[in-house]
Each structure stands twice: as structure tokens, then as C-alpha cells.
Amino acid sequence: MSSSEGEPQLPNRTSEIRKDTVFGRWVVFSPARSRRPSDFKSKNPNPTSNHPTSCPFCIGRESECAPEIFRVPPSTPDWTIRVIENLYPALRRDLNPPDTGSDQAVGACRVTGFGFHDVVIETPYHPITLSDLEPQAVGEVLLVYVERVQQLKALGTLKYVQVFKNHGAAAGASMTHSHSQIMGIPVIPPSVTTRLSCMKEIFDSTGKCSICDLQSDQNLMINSSTHFYAIAPFAASYAFEIWIVPREHSSYFHELDRAKAMDLGGLLKLMLQKLAKQLNNPPFNFVIHTAPFDLSPSCVPYSHWFLQIVPHLGTVAGFELGTGCYINPIFPEDAAKVLREVDG
Amino acid sequence: MSSSEGEPQLPNRTSEIRKDTVFGRWVVFSPARSRRPSDFKSKNPNPTSNHPTSCPFCIGRESECAPEIFRVPPSTPDWTIRVIENLYPALRRDLNPPDTGSDQAVGACRVTGFGFHDVVIETPYHPITLSDLEPQAVGEVLLVYVERVQQLKALGTLKYVQVFKNHGAAAGASMTHSHSQIMGIPVIPPSVTTRLSCMKEIFDSTGKCSICDLQSDQNLMINSSTHFYAIAPFAASYAFEIWIVPREHSSYFHELDRAKAMDLGGLLKLMLQKLAKQLNNPPFNFVIHTAPFDLSPSCVPYSHWFLQIVPHLGTVAGFELGTGCYINPIFPEDAAKVLREVDG
Known part of the structure; x- marks a missing residue:
């Protein structure tokens, strides 16, 4: 075909x-x-082959990224997946959460841009895409999503978590290194x-x-x-x-x-x-x-x-x-x- | 600035x-x-200057277009605005209209792709864009929209008319000659x-x-x-x-x-x-x-x-x-x- x-x-x-x-x-x-x-x-x-010389998501360049939340496996320099904060978050964890009822308000409404915006680096190696990984390794990425959503739920300040992946610049990806994103939001979308x-x-x-x-x-x-x-x-x-x-x-x-x-x-x-x-x-x-x-x-x-x-x-x-x-x-x-x- | x-x-x-x-x-x-x-x-x-040698929307090439609905002024080769059928309509006027209550149906629903999909050619001259026209000429384009929406309303088979303009390929325009589109649809969107x-x-x-x-x-x-x-x-x-x-x-x-x-x-x-x-x-x-x-x-x-x-x-x-x-x-x-x- x-x-x-x-x-x-x-x-x-x-x-x-x-x-x-x-x-x-x-x-x-x-x-x-x-x-x-x-x-x-x-x-x-x-x-498929545009490896920049300075990608902060590549293994060995962790210090150039925003703070790490966790890595898999934990506590090893030889990580396979990392969850980090987004360097340019759309929502900010350092603001106060809005009132819980704000999304029911009638009329124009504004609340603080409180929320979480994390990045999941799916592989340490730049040329690898998610679909290049073994099925089990894709499964491990999914389990990382699960773990991070559970952590965000436990905070008690968020109403919804959106897990998503943008692959390619035309689909909104600003980094070519394979990654996905997790946004915790304080209103129901x-x-x-x-x-x-x-x-x-x-x-x-x-x-x-x-x-x-x-x-x-x-x-x-x-x-x-x-x-x-x-x-x-x-x-x-x-x-x-x-x-x-x-x-x-x-x-x-x-x-x-x-x-x-x-x-x-x-x-x-x-x-x-x-x-x-x-x-x-x-x-x-x-x-x-x-x-x-x-x-x-x-x-x-x-x-x-x-x-x-x-x-x-x-x-x-x-x-x-x-x-x-x-x-x-x-x-x-x-x-x-x-x-x-x-x-x- | x-x-x-x-x-x-x-x-x-x-x-x-x-x-x-x-x-x-x-x-x-x-x-x-x-x-x-x-x-x-x-x-x-x-x-701004990509005039193709064969644009069917240009004056003098009317025979290469889908059928004309009306032109302004009427009955003259020196038109300023033309309304024509879309050569590749997303909805088709030759199908039967669906039942009037179909958009209230609960569950999966399919109706025929009945509807109207027209094109408004806003100027006879290729290099001109809508914002190049004099204010009165832009007003005439708006009056053409009004007239065509009134005609579609009079048919009695449509529930909504969407008037829209796509300017530039990245905004969905497949033709560079300045035009807009009018779609009459049989369900409320x-x-x-x-x-x-x-x-x-x-x-x-x-x-x-x-x-x-x-x-x-x-x-x-x-x-x-x-x-x-x-x-x-x-x-x-x-x-x-x-x-x-x-x-x-x-x-x-x-x-x-x-x-x-x-x-x-x-x-x-x-x-x-x-x-x-x-x-x-x-x-x-x-x-x-x-x-x-x-x-x-x-x-x-x-x-x-x-x-x-x-x-x-x-x-x-x-x-x-x-x-x-x-x-x-x-x-x-x-x-x-x-x-x-x-x-x-």
C-alpha cells in the first residue's frame, strides 16, 4: 500500500x-x-535525523534542564525516562490555587494561572522516537504518566490532568527530542x-x-x-x-x-x-x-x-x-x- | 512599533x-x-506576489470555474465580485436534505451530506487582497454575503450558514486569489x-x-x-x-x-x-x-x-x-x- x-x-x-x-x-x-x-x-x-549539538533533554545534560521530579530507574545516572518541570510552564505551581467552585461561575471569570506543567523525556537518546522503543519501554513511559498523574491527584488542588504528546514542529513540539507533557489544571476543561x-x-x-x-x-x-x-x-x-x-x-x-x-x-x-x-x-x-x-x-x-x-x-x-x-x-x-x- | x-x-x-x-x-x-x-x-x-499564470478566479477565465450563482454588477463582463459554486464542495446541493429533527437525535447519527458550498471571488484582479480594496468595496463584498445568505435562507432546507474567509495556505486557503466561502448546512453546528x-x-x-x-x-x-x-x-x-x-x-x-x-x-x-x-x-x-x-x-x-x-x-x-x-x-x-x- x-x-x-x-x-x-x-x-x-x-x-x-x-x-x-x-x-x-x-x-x-x-x-x-x-x-x-x-x-x-x-x-x-x-x-528523522536533525540531532542538534546542544539538546538539554539528552543524557549527560541534565543540569541544563528545569528541576527533575523523578527518574526511572530512580537514583541512577543511567536513566531511561525522566520527568522534569517545564522551563516555560503555561501554568505555574508557585501561585495560589483558585477557589474550588470557580469553574461554575456564571459570566466572565478569571482565576490565577495556578497549575502544573511537566515534561516526560521518553528516552535518553536523541535519535530515538517513542515508536522506536520496544513495546515494554513504551509501556514504561505509560506507567510514568500514571505515577505522575497519581502524584498530582494527591495534591488535592487540581481538577483534571491532561497527558499529551506533540510530535513534530507542525504538531506543536518545540523540542525534537522525544517527549510528552502532563498538565495539571485547577478547573474542569x-x-x-x-x-x-x-x-x-x-x-x-x-x-x-x-x-x-x-x-x-x-x-x-x-x-x-x-x-x-x-x-x-x-x-x-x-x-x-x-x-x-x-x-x-x-x-x-x-x-x-x-x-x-x-x-x-x-x-x-x-x-x-x-x-x-x-x-x-x-x-x-x-x-x-x-x-x-x-x-x-x-x-x-x-x-x-x-x-x-x-x-x-x-x-x-x-x-x-x-x-x-x-x-x-x-x-x-x-x-x-x-x-x-x-x-x- | x-x-x-x-x-x-x-x-x-x-x-x-x-x-x-x-x-x-x-x-x-x-x-x-x-x-x-x-x-x-x-x-x-x-x-504577496505569486500570481500563477492560470488562475480560474481571474477576470476572463470564468468558463474554467464551477457554475456562477450571481455577479456584481449583474450581467456585465466587467464584474467586481462573483459568487460561484465550489468545484470541490464539502456539502452537495444535489442530495436530499435530511429530516429536520436529525440534529436532536441521541446517539450515533448520520445524515446525507446535503448542503451548499459557495465561493465569493472578492476582486477580478489576482494581486489584490481584501484589505487592498477601498472601504466601500469591502462593504460591497459584505453585501454579497448578505444577499447569498438571504437566498440560502429562502430555500427552507438549511439551519445555519457559515460565512468565512481563509487567507494564506497555512490558514486553509487552497487558492491564492482573494476569496471567501459560504457554507449552508442542514444541522445546527x-x-x-x-x-x-x-x-x-x-x-x-x-x-x-x-x-x-x-x-x-x-x-x-x-x-x-x-x-x-x-x-x-x-x-x-x-x-x-x-x-x-x-x-x-x-x-x-x-x-x-x-x-x-x-x-x-x-x-x-x-x-x-x-x-x-x-x-x-x-x-x-x-x-x-x-x-x-x-x-x-x-x-x-x-x-x-x-x-x-x-x-x-x-x-x-x-x-x-x-x-x-x-x-x-x-x-x-x-x-x-x-x-x-x-x-x-
């Missing part, structure tokens, strides 16, 4: 508008312009509120968790592992967007255990490799959608964490800005088929 | 999180990295629902329209005209975002009359010139936020249209994708001051 010569055309489909069951978004599927899988290849691939409201509405109406229900459509399935499966979501906002979903209903990412983290590490690596191979090493983001810390017990039945991977292939422009609707040039059943068939 | 030598530093402010009164979004203001107005200049400015809900909540609590209330803060004011004013919004999601707001409470953009369109043309031109001058001719989008066609009379007191201009200076990355919160490196009161002081 990686050569366009003799490459099969995508099925000829008619434009469709779909609403998703997790965010309640409308997405316009408009396949008119793109007909072959290779039409989607990134025009802006991430360079709007996407989280919207997601929980949408999933509640569906649960109240059908008795089902929207996420548990995702595994029923085999046309959208890409791959699966013991504890997880990877799908192209029914109303994907972005071309070749992937969701990796725990099979077992679970509200909180930070309750992930070691066995499941290792299993997820393998599936995440496989999906990143497939995207890189099929789409010419595109810039991408992944984000972990989990529950806010103070989730009431009544919300547990419809709150289910998952990991979303978004390759950067197009531009968010005026239509998306105005409407919140996205235009996706490939149907997810076609994206799933392309990704099923490409090797990892 | 256009040279960084001797340029004043921006005020030293502490990170803050603000919630806006129109979309209900939280925005993180994190000024740590940028200290001078010139730090924000676009690294990706729009080229999620951003519109969210905006009306947020404004209703504030109206119910305070008795005020959130938008009418915006002119009270002089620190955020950039410029004003007889019928409109331009502000940097209190919780701007994007650096140097501008809203142009009608002084008089008005739900529908398409009720704009000629005198107000001419007045708005001048203020819009001025804002685009200021952004180009201060920010090195950045790619940008503007979008018109108006009310859905079937607005119930009870919603009129809190529904107020406005025009949002967003220069493309940064990247929407993992944090925004996960949380729906944006990180803005410049406080709007500082952006407003910079834009007040730069010439048009």
Missing part, C-alpha cells in the same frame, strides 16, 4: 454528515478530492464537560456507555490486543484519527496497572508505526481523555478513558473555527481498512 | 486563566515566553449550540446580552466606527484575535443594511491592515458568528452576531485537542494596546 502505482482506489462514497457519541460533534465526510490512500501522505513529514454531558445523555437514553459500545463495529476496527483495541471512530474529526480503547469499562487512566500498560505499549507502538509508514511520518498529537478527579459515583457508568491519536494532515480553517464541525476527507471505515492492511 | 529596536516591552504579567462569556471557554494566558510585540510576528507570512447556551445562561442570570456588554471595557477596545467597534476579547483563545461587534443588538448578520455594511467595510479593512502591519502579513481566518435560521423569539434577547478575526500565529496542539482550552501568549489588553497604536 505504500506505493501509489497500482494502488487500489478508495471506495466511491457520497458525502455524509455524522454525529459522534462521545463529544456530540458533527463531522462532514467529503471524499470528493482524495481517491487513493497515498493522496493523504504528509507533505510536511517529521525529519470545556471538552471534558461536553464529553461527559454527551455520554450521560446517551447512557440515560440507552443504558450503554458510548465507549464500551464502540467495539461492535468491525468495519472500524484496526487492531486489538489482550486488553485494548484500536479503531477509526465512526465520526472521526480528523483523517486517520485513531482511538485506543480499554476493553474493560474504566473511568480513570491513572488506575492502569503494569500488565495493561505493557499491553497498551505494544498497541500504541503499532499504531504509531502504521501511521508513520502509511502517511510519510506525519507530525501527530496523542492525548489521553480521562475523567476529572472529583467524578461523582453516578457518572462512573458512562465515563470511560481512551487515548486519541491525531496525525496532522490538514489545516483547521474558517469553517471549523466558526462551526466546531470538522471536514474529514476520508471515511473512517476506509481509513481503518488502510491501517489494518499496512504492516507495523 | 514595527521595529524591535527600542521597542517597548509588554507589561510583566502573571499567568491567568479566564473564562469567556460567549463560548464559555477557559483560556490560559501564559506570557512567560514573549516580551515584545515583534516577538509575535508571523514566521510564515503570506507571499455544535459551536452555535454551545454559544447560544452560554449566552442564555448569562442572560438568565444577569439580564444582559454578553455581546452588548463587551463595549464596557475600554482596555480591550481597538477602534470603533459609527455602527461597530473592534475589540480584543477578554478571554481571546488566539493571540491578537479580534472581534468586530455591531453596537446595536442584532441576531442576524443577514439583516445588515447598506449603510452599516459600508461602515463595517471600513473597520474590517482597518483591522486587516493593522494585523498585516504589526504581525508581518500573517495567514488569517475570519468567520461570521450569527444565529441559526429557526431562532425562537425567546432567544433573540441574547443572540447577537459578530465577526471574529484570527491570525494564524501558533499551532493547535495536544493540550488544546484534549481539553478544548487554549493557551494564549499575550493578554488581550496588551494586544489591544499594540493594535490601537499601530497605523492602519
Whole structure:
């Protein structure tokens, strides 16, 4: 599938508008312009060999970084993963936390920029990317996320933690050394509120968790592992967007255990490799959608964490800005088929 | 202000999180990295002289375009503005409209990709951009939007019309000839629902329209005209975002009359010139936020249209994708001051 010569055309489909069951978004599927899988290849691939001479994330240069929070393994110069403070934090741990009720305020509201903004250095070696690591090593990175989220939860001053990775400058990465970020925020973000409201509405109406229900459509399935499966979501906002979903209903990412983290590490690596191979090493983001810390017990039945991977292939422009609707040039059943068939 | 030598530093402010009164979004203001107005200049400015030899939007090449809907003035080869169908429409006028209640459906939902996707060619001449036109000519473009929205409303099959402009490839423009787009959609988009809900909540609590209330803060004011004013919004999601707001409470953009369109043309031109001058001719989008066609009379007191201009200076990355919160490196009161002081 990686050569366009003799490459099969995508099925000829008619434009469709779909609403998703997790965010309640409308997405316009408009396949008119793109007909072959290779039409989607990134025009802006991430360079693979641009090792700067002075990267503070490289092993041996730890003193050039902001303070370390912890490393794995602990207390050794031969670390494999480090969690450090962000040198330019968007939120600051040295301010006072806002009142707990501030996100319920009606009208214009301002609170201090209190919060945490940490960096996870995923490997000591500059040329290595996350998807180059062994599955177990990817699993160890996930366990580091878990440990740091648990630490932030224990503080009692934060309402949500966003774990995310920006890979490539066009996806927002300011450092080329492989890393991810963890932001602890003192208000419940709007996407989280919207997601929980949408999933509640569906649960109240059908008795089902929207996420548990995702595994029923085999046309959208890409791959699966013991504890997880990877799908192209029914109303994907972005071309070749992937969701990796725990099979077992679970509200909180930070309750992930070691066995499941290792299993997820393998599936995440496989999906990143497939995207890189099929789409010419595109810039991408992944984000972990989990529950806010103070989730009431009544919300547990419809709150289910998952990991979303978004390759950067197009531009968010005026239509998306105005409407919140996205235009996706490939149907997810076609994206799933392309990704099923490409090797990892 | 256009040279960084001797340029004043921006005020030293502490990170803050603000919630806006129109979309209900939280925005993180994190000024740590940028200290001078010139730090924000676009690294990706729009080229000014890349006239291709074969642009179908240029005068004399009308036969290479998709069908024309109307031109101004009518029935003359010496047109100044043309409205045409999009050659690659995201939505298709040849499909059947969906049921009117489909956007209220709970759960996964799919409807046909019925809708309209038109292009407004703003000038017959390739090197001219919208902000190069005389204020009256910009006003004529706005009146063309009004006329086309009125035509789409009269069809009775659409729920919302999104008028938007993408300027520059990085802002999503696939053609360099100055143009804007009008999409008629058969469902109420999620951003519109969210905006009306947020404004209703504030109206119910305070008795005020959130938008009418915006002119009270002089620190955020950039410029004003007889019928409109331009502000940097209190919780701007994007650096140097501008809203142009009608002084008089008005739900529908398409009720704009000629005198107000001419007045708005001048203020819009001025804002685009200021952004180009201060920010090195950045790619940008503007979008018109108006009310859905079937607005119930009870919603009129809190529904107020406005025009949002967003220069493309940064990247929407993992944090925004996960949380729906944006990180803005410049406080709007500082952006407003910079834009007040730069010439048009």
C-alpha cells in the first residue's frame, strides 16, 4: 500500500454528515478530492535525523534542564525516562490555587494561572522516537504518566490532568527530542464537560456507555490486543484519527496497572508505526481523555478513558473555527481498512 | 512599533486563566515566553506576489470555474465580485436534505451530506487582497454575503450558514486569489449550540446580552466606527484575535443594511491592515458568528452576531485537542494596546 502505482482506489462514497457519541460533534465526510490512500501522505513529514549539538533533554545534560521530579530507574545516572518541570510552564505551581467552585461561575471569570506543567523525556537518546522503543519501554513511559498523574491527584488542588504528546514542529513540539507533557489544571476543561454531558445523555437514553459500545463495529476496527483495541471512530474529526480503547469499562487512566500498560505499549507502538509508514511520518498529537478527579459515583457508568491519536494532515480553517464541525476527507471505515492492511 | 529596536516591552504579567462569556471557554494566558510585540510576528507570512499564470478566479477565465450563482454588477463582463459554486464542495446541493429533527437525535447519527458550498471571488484582479480594496468595496463584498445568505435562507432546507474567509495556505486557503466561502448546512453546528447556551445562561442570570456588554471595557477596545467597534476579547483563545461587534443588538448578520455594511467595510479593512502591519502579513481566518435560521423569539434577547478575526500565529496542539482550552501568549489588553497604536 505504500506505493501509489497500482494502488487500489478508495471506495466511491457520497458525502455524509455524522454525529459522534462521545463529544456530540458533527463531522462532514467529503471524499470528493482524495481517491487513493497515498493522496493523504504528509507533505510536511517529521525529519528523522536533525540531532542538534546542544539538546538539554539528552543524557549527560541534565543540569541544563528545569528541576527533575523523578527518574526511572530512580537514583541512577543511567536513566531511561525522566520527568522534569517545564522551563516555560503555561501554568505555574508557585501561585495560589483558585477557589474550588470557580469553574461554575456564571459570566466572565478569571482565576490565577495556578497549575502544573511537566515534561516526560521518553528516552535518553536523541535519535530515538517513542515508536522506536520496544513495546515494554513504551509501556514504561505509560506507567510514568500514571505515577505522575497519581502524584498530582494527591495534591488535592487540581481538577483534571491532561497527558499529551506533540510530535513534530507542525504538531506543536518545540523540542525534537522525544517527549510528552502532563498538565495539571485547577478547573474542569470545556471538552471534558461536553464529553461527559454527551455520554450521560446517551447512557440515560440507552443504558450503554458510548465507549464500551464502540467495539461492535468491525468495519472500524484496526487492531486489538489482550486488553485494548484500536479503531477509526465512526465520526472521526480528523483523517486517520485513531482511538485506543480499554476493553474493560474504566473511568480513570491513572488506575492502569503494569500488565495493561505493557499491553497498551505494544498497541500504541503499532499504531504509531502504521501511521508513520502509511502517511510519510506525519507530525501527530496523542492525548489521553480521562475523567476529572472529583467524578461523582453516578457518572462512573458512562465515563470511560481512551487515548486519541491525531496525525496532522490538514489545516483547521474558517469553517471549523466558526462551526466546531470538522471536514474529514476520508471515511473512517476506509481509513481503518488502510491501517489494518499496512504492516507495523 | 514595527521595529524591535527600542521597542517597548509588554507589561510583566502573571499567568491567568479566564473564562469567556460567549463560548464559555477557559483560556490560559501564559506570557512567560514573549516580551515584545515583534516577538509575535508571523514566521510564515503570506507571499504577496505569486500570481500563477492560470488562475480560474481571474477576470476572463470564468468558463474554467464551477457554475456562477450571481455577479456584481449583474450581467456585465466587467464584474467586481462573483459568487460561484465550489468545484470541490464539502456539502452537495444535489442530495436530499435530511429530516429536520436529525440534529436532536441521541446517539450515533448520520445524515446525507446535503448542503451548499459557495465561493465569493472578492476582486477580478489576482494581486489584490481584501484589505487592498477601498472601504466601500469591502462593504460591497459584505453585501454579497448578505444577499447569498438571504437566498440560502429562502430555500427552507438549511439551519445555519457559515460565512468565512481563509487567507494564506497555512490558514486553509487552497487558492491564492482573494476569496471567501459560504457554507449552508442542514444541522445546527455544535459551536452555535454551545454559544447560544452560554449566552442564555448569562442572560438568565444577569439580564444582559454578553455581546452588548463587551463595549464596557475600554482596555480591550481597538477602534470603533459609527455602527461597530473592534475589540480584543477578554478571554481571546488566539493571540491578537479580534472581534468586530455591531453596537446595536442584532441576531442576524443577514439583516445588515447598506449603510452599516459600508461602515463595517471600513473597520474590517482597518483591522486587516493593522494585523498585516504589526504581525508581518500573517495567514488569517475570519468567520461570521450569527444565529441559526429557526431562532425562537425567546432567544433573540441574547443572540447577537459578530465577526471574529484570527491570525494564524501558533499551532493547535495536544493540550488544546484534549481539553478544548487554549493557551494564549499575550493578554488581550496588551494586544489591544499594540493594535490601537499601530497605523492602519
